[in-house]
Amino acid sequence: MSDISPLAPDHFPAMPAxxxxxxxxxxxxxxxxxxxxxxxxxxxxxxxxxxxxxxxxTASAPVEWCRKALSGGQAHVLIVNSGNANAFTGQxxxxxxxxxxxxxxxxxxxxxxxxFVASTGxxxxxxxxxxxxxxxxxxxxxxxxxxxxxxxxAIMTTDTFAKGASRSAMIGDVQVTINGIAKGxxxxxxxxxxxxxxxxxxxxxxxxSLQELxxxxxxxxxxxxxxxxxxxxxxxxxxxxxxxxxNDVAAPLDNFTAMLDELLIDLACQVVRDGEGATKFIxxxxxxxxxxxxxxxxxxxxxxxxxxxxxxxxxDANWGRIVMAVGKAGEKADRDKLAIDIGxxxxxxxxxxxxxxxxxxxxxxxxxxxxxxxxxVGVGAGNATVWTCDLTHGYIxxxxxxxx
Amino acid sequence: MSDISPLAPDHFPAMPAxxxxxxxxxxxxxxxxxxxxxxxxxxxxxxxxxxxxxxxxTASAPVEWCRKALSGGQAHVLIVNSGNANAFTGQxxxxxxxxxxxxxxxxxxxxxxxxFVASTGxxxxxxxxxxxxxxxxxxxxxxxxxxxxxxxxAIMTTDTFAKGASRSAMIGDVQVTINGIAKGxxxxxxxxxxxxxxxxxxxxxxxxSLQELxxxxxxxxxxxxxxxxxxxxxxxxxxxxxxxxxNDVAAPLDNFTAMLDELLIDLACQVVRDGEGATKFIxxxxxxxxxxxxxxxxxxxxxxxxxxxxxxxxxDANWGRIVMAVGKAGEKADRDKLAIDIGxxxxxxxxxxxxxxxxxxxxxxxxxxxxxxxxxVGVGAGNATVWTCDLTHGYIxxxxxxxx
Numbered sequence: 001m002s003d004i005s006p007l008a009p010d011h012f013p014a015m016p017a018x019x020x021x022x023x024x025x026x027x028x029x030x031x032x033x034x035x036x037x038x039x040x041x042x043x044x045x046x047x048x049x050x051x052x053x054x055x056x057x058t059a060s061a062p063v064e065w066c067r068k069a070l071s072g073g074q075a076h077v078l079i080v081n082s083g084n085a086n087a088f089t090g091q092x093x094x095x096x097x098x099x100x101x102x103x104x105x106x107x108x109x110x111x112x113x114x115x116f117v118a119s120t121g122x123x124x125x126x127x128x129x130x131x132x133x134x135x136x137x138x139x140x141x142x143x144x145x146x147x148x149x150x151x152x153x154a155i156m157t158t159d160t161f162a163k164g165a166s167r168s169a170m171i172g173d174v175q176v177t178i179n180g181i182a183k184g185x186x187x188x189x190x191x192x193x194x195x196x197x198x199x200x201x202x203x204x205x206x207x208x209s210l211q212e213l214x215x216x217x218x219x220x221x222x223x224x225x226x227x228x229x230x231x232x233x234x235x236x237x238x239x240x241x242x243x244x245x246x247n248d249v250a251a252p253l254d255n256f257t258a259m260l261d262e263l264l265i266d267l268a269c270q271v272v273r274d275g276e277g278a279t280k281f282i283x284x285x286x287x288x289x290x291x292x293x294x295x296x297x298x299x300x301x302x303x304x305x306x307x308x309x310x311x312x313x314x315x316d317a318n319w320g321r322i323v324m325a326v327g328k329a330g331e332k333a334d335r336d337k338l339a340i341d342i343g344x345x346x347x348x349x350x351x352x353x354x355x356x357x358x359x360x361x362x363x364x365x366x367x368x369x370x371x372x373x374x375x376x377v378g379v380g381a382g383n384a385t386v387w388t389c390d391l392t393h394g395y396i397x398x399x400x401x402x403x404x
Numbered sequence: 405m406s407d408i409s410p411l412a413p414d415h416f417p418a419m420p421a422x423x424x425x426x427x428x429x430x431x432x433x434x435x436x437x438x439x440x441x442x443x444x445x446x447x448x449x450x451x452x453x454x455x456x457x458x459x460x461x462t463a464s465a466p467v468e469w470c471r472k473a474l475s476g477g478q479a480h481v482l483i484v485n486s487g488n489a490n491a492f493t494g495q496x497x498x499x500x501x502x503x504x505x506x507x508x509x510x511x512x513x514x515x516x517x518x519x520f521v522a523s524t525g526x527x528x529x530x531x532x533x534x535x536x537x538x539x540x541x542x543x544x545x546x547x548x549x550x551x552x553x554x555x556x557x558a559i560m561t562t563d564t565f566a567k568g569a570s571r572s573a574m575i576g577d578v579q580v581t582i583n584g585i586a587k588g589x590x591x592x593x594x595x596x597x598x599x600x601x602x603x604x605x606x607x608x609x610x611x612x613s614l615q616e617l618x619x620x621x622x623x624x625x626x627x628x629x630x631x632x633x634x635x636x637x638x639x640x641x642x643x644x645x646x647x648x649x650x651n652d653v654a655a656p657l658d659n660f661t662a663m664l665d666e667l668l669i670d671l672a673c674q675v676v677r678d679g680e681g682a683t684k685f686i687x688x689x690x691x692x693x694x695x696x697x698x699x700x701x702x703x704x705x706x707x708x709x710x711x712x713x714x715x716x717x718x719x720d721a722n723w724g725r726i727v728m729a730v731g732k733a734g735e736k737a738d739r740d741k742l743a744i745d746i747g748x749x750x751x752x753x754x755x756x757x758x759x760x761x762x763x764x765x766x767x768x769x770x771x772x773x774x775x776x777x778x779x780x781v782g783v784g785a786g787n788a789t790v791w792t793c794d795l796t797h798g799y800i801x802x803x804x805x806x807x808x
Binding site: 233306314323330390399 | 458459460461462463491492493494495496526527528529636637710711714715717718720723724727728730731732733734735736737739740742752754755756757794795796797799800801803804
């Protein structure tokens with residue numbers, strides 16, 4: 001196994017039990033031996049659900065199932081396995097999902113459309129769903145509200161640490177809890193990975209509002225991170241609301257939205273911190289773009305540039321490569337007003353290096369683990385922040401030297 | 405200096421003198437010492453010119469000059485320096501170009517708008533145009549029709565070999581010659597590089613036809629290669645026609661077009677073969693896309709995927725990553741009709757690995773230096789081929805371990 005990422009948080013966070021959610025983790029031995037590879041979550045009746053899925057046109061069978069089931073707006077069971085992605089498996093993959101869903105629907109006495117599934121792991125091999133369904137009854141008996149850490153561990157593939165986050169929020173005068181877990185260490189890692197995130201709350205929120213909150217939150221978090229610009233066939237982000245907290249459904253959701261966004265960014269940044277071979281966590285903020293969308297596209301262009309990412313790996317404050325990345329983004333930028341700050345220090349302004357530029361403090365910033373880049377492209381009021389990691393020999397070693 | 409790329413051609417090609425073109429290479433010591441860093445080409449009166457330039461919105465001052473000068477349709481002098489790109493140099497960069505152009509216009513007794521310039525090298529530092537112009541008179545005295553190899557060497561930056569190609573073509577019953585030189589070893593290499601290519605012919609072709617030929621040819625060659633998906637601020641491709649061969653300007657250009665396209669692909673592939681850290685030359689052909697443009701976008705998506713490129717570096721026939729890259733291209737593809745051949749061997753068909761897949765011959769192909777990938781996406785008749793190289797530890801070493 002890999003060493004833990006140098007950018008990992010100190011420890012898995014404290015995550016309180018959440019009314020209406022019980023979790024379990026178990027060993028189905030689908031591919032891995034001697035570790036949990038199956039997570040089951042049971043949610044109380046009337047739980048609402050929202051989801052955001054990969055834009056890949058070669059999406060996996062589980063993703064297609066979830067997209068369809070989502071139209072019902074309700075969820076009772078979530079089943080996630082690691083070790084096999086059930087992607088590029090043709091009709092066999094579709095049937096594998098159907099058998100899994102039916103077994104869960106029988107076991108938990110619910111309609112199949114209330115069962116959601118996700119799979120992560122190797123692509124192009126049939127999923128041994130018989131092993132998966134055989135493991136379900138024992139898991140069902142062991143479900144517990146406190147199993148967050150075990151659940152986060154069961155869905156890991158090439159991850160070097162389990163990812164979780166918790167927030168509390170107020171809806172009117174009722175306190176609600178939001179818990180989330182995630183996995184991923186590349187947009188797609190070897191052929192063993194993908195990004196999955198599952199968020200649960202005891203708040204009472206109708207499915208359509210929930211979907212709006214999740215879609216908006218995703219734009220600022222999971223859609224604002226990149227490790228290697230690659231897109232998995234299985235990327236899945238889901239939000240479940242059990243309604244057990246008993247809040248007034250008409251109360252404004254401002255604080256809940258803020259806390260949800262914060263939690264999504266927390267989880268998304270944990271995925272970046274586990275980026276394959278990462279040694280630096282990089283925040284790229286773009287100001288002065290034509291609009292926020294343009295700012296984000298410029299930010300992602302910088303964050304995806306192999307030349308920017310390798311320069312940072314080499315602790316080189318190479319602002320010329322940042323200029324290059326701004327130029328290729330295809331968004332409006334004023335070359336002669338462009339300004340760049342690195343680590344809070346102005347490096348370039350008015351399209352040129354600042355007069356008397358002293359690289360010493362910038363070079364010092366580049367030696368740290370947390371790198372901040374600010375670019376002002378000088379044309380408007382659009383802002384965005386995106387997050388990425390550096391591109392190192394470690395990435396090549398993991399992805400080139402690995403044989404499935 | 406770097407070792408020569410393992411993918412380099414055996415030798416620089418024989419390039420005949422070409423009526424109306426005289427070249428020179430010399431030492432201006434702009435950045436490099438002890439090597440030629442300046443190339444001058446003088447062309448006969450009435451030479452027509454066409455150009456294709458970077459799409460970067462932070463294009464360099466020389467690129468902006470050439471775009472403007474191109475509207476005249478005529479060229480007399482081309483001046484190219486290596487060592488400094490004169491990019492992101494603000495108003496100082498514009499003035500530097502103007503002084504260079506004026507000095508050349510005086511020396512060669514022509515209008516400034518017939519002088520074309522290109523610069524490649526470090527970004528963001530003022531260009532010492534005084535050194536450049538001081539070196540011009542001696543170069544002018546040494547101009548010669550046979551200096552192709554020296555010219556190609558003078559414009560190198562991180563290139564490990566000089567790049568040239570020559571073809572002859574028939575226009576009506578007149579034989580004409582096409583000679584081209586290029587440099588580049590990344591779409592943009594360290595902060596020391598860019599892609600430049602200059603093609604010359606003695607054919608008599610009006611500027612507007614020449615532009616059409618070059619624009620079309622570029623799409624199939626320089627716009628169909630990628631090393632690291634990054635776009636230089638200075639990418640420049642120019643075509644000059646001296647008209648000295650005396651062909652009938654009304655004769656059809658079919659054979660000339662075919663030979664020009666072949667030469668452009670030859671030069672473009674030489675740039676890929678000098679890709680930073682490259683150990684494998686990869687041709688990606690896409691069939692069955694909605695149209696040719698869609699096929700090319702899918703091909704480039706595969707060719708730019710870090711996960712595909714690292715898998716090839718690791719000699720891993722990882723078709724799962726190819727599927728992933730097809731999915732993220734955003735172009736129509738039928739997941740369940742997708743077929744993949746590697747080295748001419750069918751690996752996947754109908755959206756699944758082929759029954760009884762034997763990896764042995766595919767693994768053998770992956771050990772070679774020339775990798776062929778064919779993907780049929782199963783929706784239409786669109787075809788395209790693109791070229792790239794693998795992503796290796798060498799790329800990281802060159803780009804991360806380098807400090808300017």
